[in-house]
Amino acid sequence: MLQLNQPIASSHVGSFPLPFNQQNVARALHDMMQIGVTYPPYPQLRDFVSTFMHSLVKKGILQPVSGAFIVKDLRAFEELHKLEVSPPEEAVQSIRQASGYPLRAPLTGPVTIASEMYLSSDLSQKSWLLARKDLVLGPLAEYLAKYAESFAKLGYHFLVVDEPSLVVILGKRISMYGYKQDEIAEAINKVLKRASTSLKGIHICGILPPQLKDILFSLDEVEIYDHETFDTPKNLDFYTRRELEEHDKYLAIGVVSSKTPKVEDFKEALKFAEKAVERFGDRVVMVKPDCGFFGLKWVYGSKGEMVIDVEAGYSAALSKLRVVQSIALELSKRLAH
């Protein structure tokens, strides 16, 4: 049986719409702990691919280009598994600040990282790193496993591999690039295996394609599946309770949107959570926003138009987390009776 710090825990995927600096990292973590989020993440205020790749840019192995990276030194990239890693600075800062409060460590997965990398500057599909299965599932996955290990060493409780781009290589591409489902699962397992955190999960948002199921159920290291469900309720049809029981897996369900700044009414969000609990019973162990709040940089203006306002977006993010936490408390209270 899963051991959580609260019968139905609350968490957050990771990001906020604040500029990246130490003050804002401290502020976001402080606010999440104040709200009482059971497993707050180290706040992700910068891009979740470059967070793990900027040391390779410094070493000259990668070169950043508009929204992507080019592998400049293929030789060195092939030997990534030999490099040492240091955990991201915001992760180190957060664990100090939390002083014992259990934290979630988001770690971007190999497929998602590779989906933003190219082997030549033409950025064509042919030079996409994803086409080099050997590099993605080998050295890159092993390199990320070292980050997993470093999070566990720092004292993180809940390690979550974020793989939103996994859906990109499913369907036609999986055969085009020669990926086998069990090989992908093995690579993600390899990343998680290096970490001795008490909880491990995977976050995949968007619509879950049926081909994903075999991969997810082959992730022996994962206990918690974290998906987008509030904005994409049909993702709740992806699993059956029985399947989850048979594979001994649990769900972290999205009970508020990460896309719209409109703060959900507590009752409406609770109703959604109740439906999921009715359906999956004790397999629902965590509630959270669908995804990160990185995109919540805008709010509705007085005429209903969209206005860029980072502070207002951040404040909406916190209000949503308050709704999430109230739901976690309400559902936990019911379980106690």
Ligand SMILES: [Zn+2]
């Ligand atoms: Zn997501």
